Structures are given as C-alpha cells and as structure tokens.
Amino acid sequence: MVEAIGTTRPDADLEAVLDTMLEFDASSAIVVDDDESLVGIVTKTDLLESLTWTDEDRLPVQVFGADLMTELSHEELAKRIEDATRKYRDMRVLEAKVHFQEHDEQLRGIPLLYARVRLFTDKGTFVAADEGYGDRHAVSLALNAVERQILEGKTYGRSKKPADGDDLEKVYGWWLSE
Template sequence: MDVTAIVDQEFDTYDEATPVSKLRGAFEDSAQKTLVITRDGEFEGIVARRDVLSSHEKTSRKARSLVRSVPTIEADEDVREAARLMIAGDTRLLPVLEGDDLVGVVRADDLLGHVQPFLSVLDADDVASTDIVSVEPTTTLGKSLATFRTERIQHLPVVSEDDPADVVGIVSLADVLEFVTRELQRSQGGDPNEDMDASSGGHHGGFGAREGESADLLELPVRNVMVETLGTASPNDDLDAVLETMLEFGGSSSIIVDDDGALTGIVTKTDLLESLTWTEEQRLPVQVFGADLMADTNREELAERIEDVTRKFRDMRVFEAKVHFQKHKEQLRGVPLMHVRIRLFTDKGLFVAADEGYGDRHAFSLALNAIERQILEGKTNGKSKKPADQEDLEKVYGWWLSP
C-alpha cells in the first residue's frame, strides 16, 4: 500500500523570511502541528509547533532560525516506509516531492487513519510503554518540563497523590509550553523590538521583567494545565480501537488501565507509527498473561517456538499469539503444576489449545503440541481477525502481509 491516497495537495507554505510571530499565529489559528517552509519557492524544511512554543527567539526573528530538515518521499512510497521516516526524522509530516517540486504532504494522522482498519492485528499491550513516568497534580510546571527533557518523552499521566495507580489526568509537553507562552504574551504585551521608538530608542510596553514572570508561571501546579477528560483503553483492546479513542478525545495518547481502573501503561501515536514498521521477521506479537510465573522461559522464546511450529505450514500467516499461564498448588520435586492456554490468530482461523505440565516450559510445550495437531487437522475455533477475502486484503494491505 502506498501513500498516494493520503497525499494532501492543499497545504500552506511559509517563506524562510516569515517572522516567527506569524508562525505562532498560524499555529494558534489552526490545529496544525507542522508548517512547511520554503526558500525561493523550493522546499527548505519544516517548523514544528513545539519548536515555536519552546523557542526563546524574539517574535521578530525569521522562520529560518527554527527551520529543520526532514526526510522527503515520493507519492508511490509505501506506508510502512513513510511511518519509518516519520519516526527517524522525528516529524509528523513528510513533504512529497516530484523531482525537486513540492507537490503535497503526508500527515501522521492521515496515515494512521488510512491503516486504522488493519491495526487490529495488534493489541494495546503489544505496544504500550509500561515503564511509566508520572507526575501529581501539585507537581510544578517547571518540574514537569524538566521531566519531559530528562526522560525524553512528551506525555505524562497525572496520578493521585494518595494512589499512584489512580489516573486523574494527563499533560503533554505541548500543553505546558503553550500555556506558559500564552500567559507570558498576555501579561507582557509583545516583543520589545516591535515597540522600539525609532527616534529615541526607547520602549513603549514590551516584555519588561520577563524572567520574574516566567519563574512565577513555572511554579504553578500542573493541575492548571492537565486534561482531566481521559481517553482510556484496556491492555486487550485492539490498536484500531485505541486510535479511535485518541481521535474521539482529540489526544495524541491513550492511557491503558486494567479491569480495576489502575494505570498499567500508555500508548502514543508514535507507538502506533512504530508498530507499522514491524515485520514478521522482526516480531511476532505475543501477549503473555501470568508472565511472572515463567521461570524457565521468556517472551522471546515463546515467540520463536510458535514460529518454529507455524513455519512448517508455509501458507499460514500468524498475526498474534496469546499465552496464559496459571499455577496450581500441586508440585513435583518442588516444580509447580502449570496450566497453559494458547490462542493463535492466523489467516486460517483461530486455534486454541490448553494443557498442563510441571514447570512453565513443559506445560507450554504440551499446549503447543496440541496447537500443532489442530493445525494439521484443520480444526479451527473461530474466524481470524483478518477479513475473510484474502485477495481483496492483499490488494489493499499487501505491505503488511508481505514477507
């Protein structure tokens, strides 16, 4: 699948001599997150919203002081490569060139919307970041900005001071930067360079004591900025549903909570883009429930062994595997009796099998043997997640299915 269908040919460009103040106004007047910059009518680079908001440049400075280069693509580039370039270039917009001519742009939201129906091959748990960094409502904006910088992240769940598993909001780097910039402009009136009296060199208004007001703003608690209406998902939700939640709430991330509503992870649009770059050779999505019960195996070994079995059937594609471990009280020479259930989603249908053995490796081997017997006998337990019409799917989404 190439990006032809999602190339936007109606887009604004700004010359490199455009004042930063005008770029800031363009961001404030629209939902755009990236602006295209040209030089003498030819593509020069992009300026991102966060670049303008976090910039210390005076608003009379020109766009060229903030412009940065990003990868470019052609209209027949495939979607997977477009996602890879967005990640590599740290951009959510790719210019589309024909020769040296800028003919359109591809935006991350359009790309994700285009492939949304096919994201169901993965669950939230497959891509979620579970090593969570969070803040409390009383955390200052200054400390939050420091956390964004040191952790190299752009979203922070806000958790209750009484219970770190209870999410009460979320704050993004853009939220903080936009709030601080807006409040500074409101209280200080403009760019001192723009208020310079040509005859006397004196100022009329302007920023004044900017440093003091900036410090006061950064001491405000994050509750002043956080978004309380959250888009949440469960670990088992398909990624297409997770994206739908983001779109519904107008966010660029979704909080992952368990059945009790406790915070377990976070999924961002960047995570969704990264998932598009995976190939079968790189990763077989394997969800493990009861992973803390594994003493002799790990997720990578489970994936490898499942692939070894299904590789025998060359016309079968595996989209996802789920493995459940459960421990019984019974033991043999100190090794617990384990119950293992495997659910295998393939283009041939859903295969489910369970068995018991002493230790996680033995129990998994027995359950996997049962799966192999089912495949040989063609005994499926239901329809695959993949649409029934294989030929149509390959035409539309061959880039995902191709080996």
Template sequence: MDISEVLSTNFTEFDIGSPLSKVAGAFENQELDAVVVTDGDEYRGIVSRRQLASSSIQPSAKVGSQVQHVPTVERTEDVREVARLMIGSDAKTLPVLNKGQLVGVVTADAVLKAVRPFLDSVTVADAYTEKLVSATPDTTVGKALNTLREARIAHLPVVDENDLVGIVSLYDVIDFTVRGGSKSQGGSAGSFGGGGRTSGSHGGFGAREGDSDRILDLPVRNLMSETVATVRLNAPLDDVVETMFEREISSLVVTADESDEPVGIITKTDIIEALTWERDDRRAVQVFGLDLLEGMDYDDVAELIESVTAKYGDMSVVKASIELHEHKEQSRGIPLVLARIRLVTDRGYFTADGEGYGATHALRLAANAIERQVLKGKTYGQSKKNPEAEPQEHLYGWWLGG
C-alpha cells in the same frame, strides 16, 4: 491512569465449600460476571458466569472444584496493564489485593467506562474481528452449543446466505435446554469475549434427562433473537462502547459500509485488547508469567510459536498471548502450571490450554494442542487487522500524559 478510580469494593463472595448450585443462583443477577472464592480469610480464586455456562458439571459439586486462577492486581496498577492481564487470562473480572488482602475487584466494564472518552479516534475497522463464526437458521442447537464452547465465544450470529437474520448466545442455549425447549426471550447482551446475556440464565448444568437429545436436534431459529445490534466499519469505538452500555450488550455485528452484509463482529474483548496495543511496533508474542519458565526466555517462546505456525505453510503470527499460572499443587517439588495460548494468525484464530508439572512442560502441551488445530485447519474466525500507528496516538495520550 491507575485502577484505584475504577475498582469496586462490592463483590459477591463464596466459601470454597459452598455448592455450585448456590453460585448458579447468584448468576441469575444478570449484572454479575464472576464471584470471588475464599477459604476463610484467604483469597482462592474466582468462578465466572461464562465458566459455569461452558462446563458440564453437577449442581451438587463444590465451588472449590471450579475455582479459576486469574491474575491479581494492586490498586495502583495501570489500566493498560490490567487490560493486558484480562486479555492474557481470558477473564473480565480481576481481584484487587492490598498487601495480600482482597480489597475489591476490577471489571472490564469499569475499565471501558473509564477509557471511553479516549476512544473517539479509533474506529471499528481498527479493532473488530473479521469473518464471523456464525450459524444458519437450520443449525441444530447441539451444534451451536458445540461451536460456542469450542470457539470460547458466547455470541453466535445467525446468517442466511449473506443476510443477518438473528443472533443466539451461549446463555440462550443453556437456558433453552434447561427449560426444556421453550423459546428464550432476548438474545443479545453482556459477556466478555463476544458473549451474551439474556434473562433467566441458570448456568451450565445441561438439559433434563430424556429431553436432551430432542432439544439439541432443534434448529437455532427456535431460540435466536431476531433483533441484532449492528455497526459500520467507520464508527468510532467510543460510540460502540456507549451503545453497548445503553443496550446492555457486549457485541455488535459489523456490516460493510456499502451494504448490510455482515463482515465481522466487535466485542468488549476486542476493545479491551485495543488498550494493549503498543505505541510503536508491538511484539507479536506477549507472555504473562515468563519468570515461571525454566530454561526458556522470551525468544525461546516466540520461536516455539513461530515453529508451530510454520508447519501450516505460509501462516503469519499477528499476535499470540500466553498466560502462565502456577497452582499450589506440586509433585516432587515441581508446581502444577496452567498454560493458555491465544494465537491470532493471518489464517485464523486458535486457542488451547495445557496443564503440567513445570511451566515449560505446560507450555509445550498447550503448543502441541495448538499445532494439532493448525494442522487440521481448525480455526475460530479470521485474524484481527493490525492497527495503524496514527489512530493509536490519541488512544495512548491519556496514559502517557499527552
């Protein structure tokens, strides 16, 4: 299946010189995940809703200062490859080009709607993220915001001992601080990567001066939603996707089959990532943009990742996703490159960026940042389970012609 059937020609576009305050206003449309940025007729990149909510920026800044460079795809691109690119770039909206011209966008939601009928034999247990990144009712708003930003997630379940008592999203926190502490209504819904969507989100411009410290010291019980969508481990993924769209949410807390104890979370990102599984033994390390590396091949990159985890002791790589993107900026003919590493191990999840002149330099900077996290034991939750081969057969049938 290619994306020609699911791409959308309706997208919101901003010129590179537009103020970010206008973009923040556009995101009050809760269905909008990202806007396309252009310079005249030339495509330049995107700005995502989560990006704005996660950044400390001034409303008067220009859109060009926050442009995110994500992979572009052709309208004939395979859905599975699009899923890989979304996971590798941590983006849920990708621009679609035809002969270099922007013709539309493809979103994670569109992909999930297209593949939902083929997910009936894969269960939550095959794809969910084990061990919650969570808060307690007494966790301060400031600490919750820091956790959401550092872990690059947008949903934070609230657990009191072993009881799931609520959930708070990145957008709840931002809206709460912007509005000066009045309780947000809602607290569950749609952002890629375990995210949330609630009414009245205004982007990441922070609290008003003078109120910030007081608001950030309040407990999250002041803004959490007490209504939390949950799912059992044995539930099929097609039912999970259906629930997400019916309830306009993007994550469900996973509870043990024998009790209501929360044991993990299943997000749209997790399901999209399931589409990237290999039919047979999959490579633990996936590299997007390998051709940008100078003097390194795939084996060198895999060895670099293994050397980072080896410094922790008995740590095994479950999966590593590496995205390399080349900017137009150069220094002495060497392009500026962004390297992003997402590392899943049997000890936890790590993520870091590195930016430098030349892909090899950028990759090593990102690897150094991951290594510092590993040595400090700074994880963002436990690893995902490796899917068994049998549940994957049906999942692959639709793109292998079965």
C-alpha cells in the same frame, strides 16, 4: 455501557488516556481532533498492547502471568511458537497470546502450570491449553494441541460448516416439507 465517555487528543500520552478512562469508568476513550471531530477510539486493550513486549524481528507475543515463566524467556517463547507454526507455510501468524496459571500441585519442587496458547492467523484463530510441570513443559503440550488443531483445520469460533441448502434440507426437511 456508560452514559458519558471521555475524549482524548491524538497527541495525548498513555497515562492521560488511562486517566480519562478511569475518570469516566469506561473501557475506552474517543479520540477527537481540535475541531472535536471523531478521529478514532482507544480501548484498554490498545493500552495494554502498547505496553506489551515485542521485538521487531520476532512474532508479537503477549504473555499473561509472565512472572510464572522460570525456564523460558520471551524470546525463547516467541521462537518456539514460530518453530511450531513454520511447518504450515501458507499460514501466517499475526499475533500470539499465552496465558499462565499456577496450580497448588508440585512435582519435585516444580509447580503444575496451566498454559493456554491463542494464535491469531490469516487462516483463523487457534486456541489450545494444557497443563505441565514448569513453563517449558506446559507450553510444549499446549503447542502440540494447537498443531493438532491446525492439522485438523479446526479454528476457534469457526468450527461449524456454513449452512448451505442441502444441510438445511437435511436438518429441517421434515418441517419444510409440510
């Protein structure tokens, strides 16, 4: 948290908003109108997302470590994610994020990559990661793990059942009975 936070106008460009955040060493800036009334907030994440590649006809995919992608293009990556999730017709993918990280190990000149796929859907968030040689292999393994999570109904952050009265009685029965 910071004591003072910068303000910006709704018509400010991205560079001006970023300068305001850097000036106040803050991760966000408050958007105010001409009357200094609160209109909204802009975060660093908002700025990053506005600079991220998206295609109107494609699923929005953010790629971190995109320089490690040597086999797949952004379009192919989006298509592979769409193909993997298309099987689940009642689930809609809102956004996808893919992170790549390179290890020192190589096989026949192809680096070992760690790929983490995070899907934000209307059924929850699904996150899985795996390692493979090259970006195509790593993404395939991570998407397989995401599909297993979808089939099992396990979502990130919502894997535990909500506690109801019967569950509470089982867990705390000895304590509640006294």
